[in-house]
Amino acid sequence: xxxxxxxTVVDILVETxxxxxRVTATDILVETRSIIESRATVxxxxxxxxxxxxxxxxxxxxxxxxxxxxxxxKCMVQMI
Amino acid sequence: MRKYTNGAEFGDLxxxxxxxxxxxxxxxxxxxxxxxxxxxxxxxxxxxxxxxxSEFYYRFVVYMTSVAGSNYRIxxxxxxxxxxxxxxRVDTLGRLNIYDYSGLSVASTTRSxxxxxxxxxxxxxxxxxxxxxxEVKLNTILEVSYTGPTTSSSYPCNALEHGRMxxxxxxxxxxxxxxxxxxxxxxxxxxxxxxPDGNGDVIQWSPNTGLNWQAVDEVPPDNDTTYVMTSGIxxxxxxxxGAYVGTGKIISQIWAEAIAKDNAATGSxxxxxxxxxxxxxxxxxGVFLSSVYDSIVGDFTLINPVTLSGWTADxxxxxxxxxxxx
Numbered sequence: 001x002x003x004x005x006x007x008t009v010v011d012i013l014v015e016t017x018x019x020x021x022r023v024t025a026t027d028i029l030v031e032t033r034s035i036i037e038s039r040a041t042v043x044x045x046x047x048x049x050x051x052x053x054x055x056x057x058x059x060x061x062x063x064x065x066x067x068x069x070x071x072x073x074k075c076m077v078q079m080i
Numbered sequence: 081m082r083k084y085t086n087g088a089e090f091g092d093l094x095x096x097x098x099x100x101x102x103x104x105x106x107x108x109x110x111x112x113x114x115x116x117x118x119x120x121x122x123x124x125x126x127x128x129x130x131x132x133x134s135e136f137y138y139r140f141v142v143y144m145t146s147v148a149g150s151n152y153r154i155x156x157x158x159x160x161x162x163x164x165x166x167x168x169r170v171d172t173l174g175r176l177n178i179y180d181y182s183g184l185s186v187a188s189t190t191r192s193x194x195x196x197x198x199x200x201x202x203x204x205x206x207x208x209x210x211x212x213x214x215e216v217k218l219n220t221i222l223e224v225s226y227t228g229p230t231t232s233s234s235y236p237c238n239a240l241e242h243g244r245m246x247x248x249x250x251x252x253x254x255x256x257x258x259x260x261x262x263x264x265x266x267x268x269x270x271x272x273x274x275x276p277d278g279n280g281d282v283i284q285w286s287p288n289t290g291l292n293w294q295a296v297d298e299v300p301p302d303n304d305t306t307y308v309m310t311s312g313i314x315x316x317x318x319x320x321x322g323a324y325v326g327t328g329k330i331i332s333q334i335w336a337e338a339i340a341k342d343n344a345a346t347g348s349x350x351x352x353x354x355x356x357x358x359x360x361x362x363x364x365x366g367v368f369l370s371s372v373y374d375s376i377v378g379d380f381t382l383i384n385p386v387t388l389s390g391w392t393a394d395x396x397x398x399x400x401x402x403x404x405x406x
Contacts, residue, residue, distance in 0.1 A: 061301035
């Protein structure tokens with residue numbers, strides 16, 4: 001590493017202090033509560049599913065239509 | 081340009097905007113395909129709203145066991161507010177009479193309809209309060225041409241009504257005067273369909289039961305009993321279709337048609353319809369879906385866009401019908 005990019009003693013002290021800043025039990029409780037409170041309930045999932053279904057495009061039948069005609073220039077005479 | 085075509089081949093009444101009385105899709109007496117529409121007496125009728133037009137050519141084919149009418153109104157053209165602007169009526173001799181907006185007979189065919197056979201009727205209509213026109217062909221022969229007022233004011237026609245006489249009705253078509261083809265008389269035409277018979281190259285929609293193609297092959301449609309669905313955009317399904325018998329037939333055009341809906345209250349769902357042929361997919365513009373099942377019609381396609389030639393039986397035997405959400 002070039003000398004000008006070397007970490008200083010101050011850099012090392014700051015970094016060490018960040019590492020040693022431990023997570024407290026309160027932090028964990030708050031975080032856990034937050035996770036629990038933000039979880040989707042079964043009702044949420046049912047509502048969401050219903051919305052997906054209700055917004056769906058439905059096709060119940062599809063087909064190819066064909067229009068045709070008889071070949072032209074044919075004269076038919078029926079003897080009676 | 082072809083605007084409407086219908087041969088009752090969905091086996092239901094989804095083509096009509098409204099019906100009154102006993103109007104049914106009938107599978108016993110039909111001119112082509114598997115169904116016709118049946119009006120049981122002089123009471124029932126069916127109305128089709130159309131985009132407002134001042135000039136168009138119209139075709140329909142009727143079958144009656146008795147052609148003697150008492151000026152029964154088998155075709156009525158209407159303007160805004162469901163106002164009768166004129167009609168084609170069948171007299172006691174089975175002739176077609178043109179009635180103007182005031183309810184007067186102004187012209188008649190010389191020949192009569194024939195009982196117990198299909199009668200091809202074509203109408204050319206120009207809506208105008210002074211120089212309107214009604215021309216009528218019976219079995220491809222021009223029978224009568226009337227020039228005069230065809231509406232009480234220069235209102236366009238916005239609905240066509242059939243019925244008011246016991247008869248079967250089949251092979252309906254309407255051309256406006258735009259474009260370089262299908263801009264005049266519709267001519268003779270027979271209508272039939274090909275239904276899905278297998279999953280195609282792409283299957284992305286979700287069936288509510290069974291295989292995808294099995295959910296969309298019903299005629300008449302079974303609505304929410306079997307269907308495919310998606311909430312996504314750009315989602316495709318393709319289905320192979322049944323065999324086409326082309327002996328003695330010249331194919332005029334093909335198109336895809338579906339019965340579909342969007343469950344969203346906003347009705348923002350869009351569907352594209354088309355087909356895959358020669359390895360390429362051709363889709364219509366997106367059509368907004370109603371919140372109730374309704375017919376969606378794809379683009380009328382006169383020639384195979386890959387070969388640039390008329391459609392062949394071989395083309396149709398290898399075609400896949402395509403739906404895409406948008």
